[in-house]
Amino acid sequence: MQEEFTISTSKKQELIDITVKLNSIIKKSGIKNGICSVFAAHATAAIIINENYDPNICLDLLDALNKLVPSGIWRHDRIDGNADSHLKSAILGPSETMPIKNGRLDLGQWQAVQFCELDGPRSERKIIVTILGDKK
Ligand code: ZN
Numbered sequence: 001m002q003e004e005f006t007i008s009t010s011k012k013q014e015l016i017d018i019t020v021k022l023n024s025i026i027k028k029s030g031i032k033n034g035i036c037s038v039f040a041a042h043a044t045a046a047i048i049i050n051e052n053y054d055p056n057i058c059l060d061l062l063d064a065l066n067k068l069v070p071s072g073i074w075r076h077d078r079i080d081g082n083a084d085s086h087l088k089s090a091i092l093g094p095s096e097t098m099p100i101k102n103g104r105l106d107l108g109q110w111q112a113v114q115f116c117e118l119d120g121p122r123s124e125r126k127i128i129v130t131i132l133g134d135k136k
Helices: 019-029 055-068 083-092
Strands: 002-007 014-017 033-040 045-050 095-101 112-117 125-134
Touching (some): 002 019, 014 055, 019 033, 019 112, 033 045, 033 112, 045 055, 045 083, 045 095, 055 083, 112 125
Antiparallel strands (some): 002 125, 014 112, 045 112
């Protein structure tokens, strides 16, 4: 089973929790046990699993990425000025795969699935969810 959804972003860089949305798609699929793949179809965005109970950890992640990959010093910046966004996207990666147990993502207590906007704001970011498994 595969489903796409879109989200809009409001900042240059931000992390958006999509865990609740993913669990609702899994529930609708009827899959009880299996795997869920989540894929961001963009070269300047990413999908990560991270803590989000303390909102500072999201800001810390963005700060760490910005220290690691400064903006404005790369060859691709001559094209459209967003090389750092592409590099951060490639470092984090476009997808995550997680286990499904009893009809829900089987995440650790402090884990959440987050969409990472790295070159926003954007009105439409596409996320593709693929669910495989057993219905009992
Ligand atoms: Zn570019």
